[in-house]
Structure formats: structure tokens, C-alpha cells
Amino acid sequence: MIEKIFGSRALPYTTAIILLGLMMLPMYWTTVTAFKPDEETYVFPPVYFPHNPTIEPFRLLFEDYPFGSYLRNSIVVTLTTTLIVTAIGVLAGYGLSQFKFRWADTLLWILIFTRIIPPLSLLLPFYLLISWLGLVDSLASMILANIYLTYPFAVLIMKSFFDSFPRDLIDAAVVDGCSRTGALVKIVIPVSATAIASAAIITYLWTWNEFIYAFVFTSTPSAQPVTVGCFDAIGDIFVNWNQMCAGSLTAALPGIIFVFVAQRYLVRGLAAGALKF
Amino acid sequence: MRLSNPWYGFLLNLPGLVIVLLWVLFPAFLLVCWSFLRHDNINPVTFAGLGNYVALFEHRLFWLSFGKVAVFCVGTTALTLFGGMALALSMVKITRGSWFFRSLMILPWAVPAVVSGIIWKWMFSPDFGVISDLLIKIGLISEPLSIYGNFDLAMVGVIVADSWTRIPFMAIILLAALLSVSPELYEAAKVDGAGSLSRFASITLPLIKGPAMVGLLITTMFSFRTIDIIIPLTAGGPGRATYVFGYYIWDQIIKTLNFGVAAAAGMFLFFMTSLIAAVFVYISKRET
Numbered sequence: 001m002i003e004k005i006f007g008s009r010a011l012p013y014t015t016a017i018i019l020l021g022l023m024m025l026p027m028y029w030t031t032v033t034a035f036k037p038d039e040e041t042y043v044f045p046p047v048y049f050p051h052n053p054t055i056e057p058f059r060l061l062f063e064d065y066p067f068g069s070y071l072r073n074s075i076v077v078t079l080t081t082t083l084i085v086t087a088i089g090v091l092a093g094y095g096l097s098q099f100k101f102r103w104a105d106t107l108l109w110i111l112i113f114t115r116i117i118p119p120l121s122l123l124l125p126f127y128l129l130i131s132w133l134g135l136v137d138s139l140a141s142m143i144l145a146n147i148y149l150t151y152p153f154a155v156l157i158m159k160s161f162f163d164s165f166p167r168d169l170i171d172a173a174v175v176d177g178c179s180r181t182g183a184l185v186k187i188v189i190p191v192s193a194t195a196i197a198s199a200a201i202i203t204y205l206w207t208w209n210e211f212i213y214a215f216v217f218t219s220t221p222s223a224q225p226v227t228v229g230c231f232d233a234i235g236d237i238f239v240n241w242n243q244m245c246a247g248s249l250t251a252a253l254p255g256i257i258f259v260f261v262a263q264r265y266l267v268r269g270l271a272a273g274a275l276k277f
Numbered sequence: 278m279r280l281s282n283p284w285y286g287f288l289l290n291l292p293g294l295v296i297v298l299l300w301v302l303f304p305a306f307l308l309v310c311w312s313f314l315r316h317d318n319i320n321p322v323t324f325a326g327l328g329n330y331v332a333l334f335e336h337r338l339f340w341l342s343f344g345k346v347a348v349f350c351v352g353t354t355a356l357t358l359f360g361g362m363a364l365a366l367s368m369v370k371i372t373r374g375s376w377f378f379r380s381l382m383i384l385p386w387a388v389p390a391v392v393s394g395i396i397w398k399w400m401f402s403p404d405f406g407v408i409s410d411l412l413i414k415i416g417l418i419s420e421p422l423s424i425y426g427n428f429d430l431a432m433v434g435v436i437v438a439d440s441w442t443r444i445p446f447m448a449i450i451l452l453a454a455l456l457s458v459s460p461e462l463y464e465a466a467k468v469d470g471a472g473s474l475s476r477f478a479s480i481t482l483p484l485i486k487g488p489a490m491v492g493l494l495i496t497t498m499f500s501f502r503t504i505d506i507i508i509p510l511t512a513g514g515p516g517r518a519t520y521v522f523g524y525y526i527w528d529q530i531i532k533t534l535n536f537g538v539a540a541a542a543g544m545f546l547f548f549m550t551s552l553i554a555a556v557f558v559y560i561s562k563r564e565t
Contacts, residue, residue: 013371016368019363020364029396030396042405044404044410046405089293092289098286104286116547116550117550118546118550120526121544123526123543125304125305125307125308128536148300148304151297210389230392231395234398234509244399252388254387255386255388255389256387256388259380259384263379263380266383267449270449271449
């Protein structure tokens with residue numbers, strides 16, 4: 001009997017559908033609420049399938065809250081951080097992986113050590129630093145913080161991918177008269193595009209999703225990112241739940257898109273980075 | 278030109294090294310310094326010796342938060358391991374539509390933690406909550422439940438919400454490990470007459486133990502310092518029922534503005550995280 005159940009082909013699909021169904025309930029509930037008019041939001045028992053879907057919550061979100069500027073701030077901070085971290089990370093990962101030099105092991109250990117320091121521990125000293133630099137309530141403060149938060153993991157991901165890079169390809173290029181930097185630009189980067197994309201996407205998502213540093217460093221809509229904007233809206237006495245869900249959905253949008261468009265990169269990057277830990 | 282020029286690799290790492298020195302090691306140095314300073318934003322800043330650590334260990338709230346985070350950490354890690362394992366085991370056998378299933382599987386990981394908190398607050402809403410309604414429909418409760426307003430249940434609610442964000446990562450690690458187990462092993466065991474359960478216990482489990490330990494380590498470490506999701510969900514309440522250690526530090530920085538004690542607490546968090554890592558590394562080393 002047990003053999004029949006565990007050996008059956010339908011079992012994995014059934015359990016997966018049940019488990020994923022439970023896990024998707026919050027996503028479903030947020031999505032439908034975001035498209036509900038007020039009279040379907042504030043009723044009990046709740047309405048499972050909206051009768052009159054509307055985009056009113058999204059419209060009010062941009063009207064009642066400075067959501068446009070939250071989004072702009074998030075995009076600027078995230079793109080800048082991702083660009084800097086990816087560029088510096090490619091160089092560092094390539095160097096750590098393909099060249100033997102004296103401090104290589106020390107550098108690697110520093111990176112792993114950095115991953116163990118809880119970001120919450122460094123929040124206070126980082127805040128002191130930001131206030132000394134006069135960067136409180138600026139986009140620059142968040143870019144600096146997110147570089148710290150994402151750089152070590154990005155390097156570890158790229159190093160682990162470069163470790164399996166065919167060394168012969170680089171050697172052949174050098175024999176053909178390519179410089180080492182030329183080999184990096186012409187051979188290594190194009191061939192490892194997927195690895196670099198993995199690291200860049202994870203950096204992008206972590207930066208976009210970051211909350212506590214942004215919350216402490218910023219205080220006005222001119223610098224606040226979308227995560228802080230969403231939270232600020234919940235701080236009001238009365239919570240407009242359909243607008244709140246519209247905001248949550250907007251804040252989660254990059255994540256949702258990347259999960260469906262670049263799922264393979266995400267999985268590979270996370271697995272590679274985690275096992276290096 | 279020789280490829281293995283000893284300076285070239287270092288040169289490539291130089292920009293990153295500057296970042297790590299200025300952005301990480303310097304703040305870490307500041308953290309150590311500040312944990313020995315009396316900086317409470319009331320009195321002038323002076324050297325305090327071990328004063329902050331003494332204050333920390335004498336603080337009733339510190340011990341309370343330590344107890345809360347222990348419960349939270351164990352609960353979250355257990356639920357995450359169970360959920361992640363169940364998901365990974367069923368996903369590994371799925372071939373048709375695996376792209377779609379896997380996308381759904383990692384979706385909660387990609388949602389900002391603070392947004393997850395907002396979403397779960399809405400799910401468990403005492404007035405319009407969908408979970409209350411579902412529990413009433415299946416007959417478990419008779420009237421709407423205010424889980425985050427209930428001193429005994431709030432912790433359960435927070436654990437469920439936090440595990441929801443952590444299960445995908447655990448499932449990814451375990452799934453990667455399961456996929457690397459050679460199918461021939463199972464075939465051989467099948468020929469030898471081993472049943473599903475004994476195949477799982479004697480082939481699967483030993484082979485995925487290493488990655489499972491990594492997943493457990495990361496989940497334990499990260500849930501020990503959870504803060505993002507607690508802030509919108511309960512803010513440590515009701516009546517400090519979910520006042521985890523991360524929230525203690527958060528309060529010291531945001532509310533009481535006692536920077537000296539916050540630094541000492543930050544040092545303690547770092548120490549605990551390292552201790553958790555050390556314990557896991559020790560167990561993995563001893564087993565192999």
C-alpha cells in the first residue's frame with residue numbers, strides 16, 4: 001500500500017499543487033484585493049473573486065501618496081548599485097578565481113566574514129558614518145549601504161562560476177596575442193554572461209527589497225524608496241487595504257517579473273552563492 | 278606576458294577591497310568602539326568601559342527578547358525545513374511544467390520582506406481576514422480570529438509569515454542537491470528490492486545532508502536576526518509577545534536612541550551569529 005502511494009506518478013504533482021497552492025494564497029489574495037473597490041474590500045466574509053474589478057486603488061495610490069517619486073528613487077538606487085556591484089564584482093571574482101596571488105585566501109575569507117556580520121549590527125555605525133558625511137535623507141546613502149549589503153555575495157557567486165570556466169580558452173586567447181584584460185573583456189565576460197546575469201539579478205532584487213537601512217537613512221519622499229513608502233502608508237490610523245495591496249504588488253513587481261523571466265539564473269546564482277558560504 | 282602575474286589578480290580585487298575596507302570593516306571597527314562608549318543622546322559622550330555590556334545583561338527586555346528569538350528561530354527553522362523538504366521532494370519528480378512550478382516555488386523569496394509582513398497582516402486581519410474565513414469554513418474556529426492581537430497566538434502567526442519567505446530558499450538548495458543524486462542509485466536499490474521509504478532513508482538522506490546543513494545554517498542565522506517582517510506585522514507586540522532580539526536592537530536605535538547599548542547589542546548579535554555558524558560547521562565536520 002505504502003509502495004503504491006509513494007511510487008505513484010500522480011503523488012508529486014498532487015503534493016506540489018497543494019503546497020504551492022497554500023504558498024500562493026497570499027500572492028493571490030494581494031492581487032485580487034489590489035483590484036477591488038472599497039465595498040468589496042471591507043466585507044466579511046471576504047469576496048474571493050471580485051465582481052467589479054477596478055484599477056481605482058492604483059490610481060489613488062499615485063494620487064494620495066508620492067508613489068511616483070518612491071518608484072523613481074527605488075529605480076535610481078537599484079540600477080546604480082547593481083551597475084557598480086556587478087562591474088567591481090566581475091573584476092574581483094575573475095581575479096580571485098583565475099589568478100594565484102599572495103592575499104587571495106585572505107581576501108576570500110574577508111568576504112565570507114563579511115557575509116556573517118549581521119546587517120542589523122552594522123546599521124548603527126553605518127548611520128553614524130552617513131550622518132558624518134552629511135548624506136542623511138539622500139539617494140547616495142542607500143546606494144552606499146546597498147553596495148555593502150550585496151557586494152560580498154555577488155563576488156562569491158561570480159567566483160564560483162569563474163572557477164569552472166575553461167582555463168584553456170583564456171590561455172589560447174593570450175597565446176593569440178590578447179592581453180589579460182583583453183581576454184577578460186573579449187572571452188570571459190561574453191562566455192560567462194549568464195553567470196554575471198545571475199549575480200546582477202540577485203543584486204538588483206536585494207537592493208530593491210532592502211528596507212531597514214532605507215527606513216533609518218531617509219525621511220522624506222524625495223529619497224524614500226518604495227519599500228519604505230509602502231510601510232509608511234500602513235502607519236496611518238486607517239489602513240486603505242486595497243491601496244495597500246496595490247502598493248505591495250507594485251513593490252513586489254520586479255521580483256515577480258524576474259522570477260518568471262529569469263528563474264534559471266536566480267536558482268543557479270542562489271545555489272552557487274549559498275554553497276560557497 | 279605571463280598570465281599568472283602575482284599582481285594582476287590583486288589589482289583586479291583592489292576596487293572591491295576598498296569597498297570592503299571602507300564600507301564594512303570600518304563600520305565594524307566603529308561598532309566595536311561605540312560598544313565601549315556611553316552615547317545615549319542625553320549625556321555627553323564618554324568612555325564607558327564595559328558599562329554598555331553590563332547594562333545589556335542587566336536589562337530585563339534583553340533577556341525577554343533573547344527568549345522570544347529562541348522560540349521564533351527554532352519554530353521558523355523547523356517549519357522551513359519541513360516545508361522546503363516536502364516541496365523539493367515533490368518538485369524533483371516533476372518534469373512536465375517544471376519551469377512554471379519552480380517559478381511559483383521561488384516567488385515568495387522575491388517579495389520584499391517588509392511587503393510580506395504587510396501581506397500577512399492583511400491575510401490575518403481580524404475584521405476582513407481571509408484566513409479567519411477559511412478556518413471558519415473548515416470548522417476549526419467559530420468566529421473571526423485576531424491572531425496578531427492574541428498574546429499566545431501572535432508568535433505562531435509571525436513564524437508562519439517568516440517561514441513563508443524562507444521556504445523557497447531552502448527548497449532551492451534541497452532541490453539542487455536532490456537533482457544531483459544519480460538516478461542509477463535508485464534503480465540499483467529498486468532492483469535489490471528496497472522500498473520507497475528505505476530508498477529515501479539510505480540513499481537520499483545521506484546524499485543531501487551536506488546541502489541540508491547549509492540550508493539549515495543559513496535559515497537559523499537569518500531568522501535569528503529577523504526584523505523586516507516583524508516591523509509591519511506586530512512591531513514586537515501585542516505586549517511584547519513577538520519582541521524578538523532584532524526588534525530589541527531596532528528599539529535601541531530608533532526609539533530609546535541609546536547608541537552605546539545598541540552597539541553592544543549589535544556585538545552580541547554578531548557573536549551569536551558566529552556561534553550558530555561555528556556549531557553547524559563543527560557538526561558537519563564531525564559527521565564527515
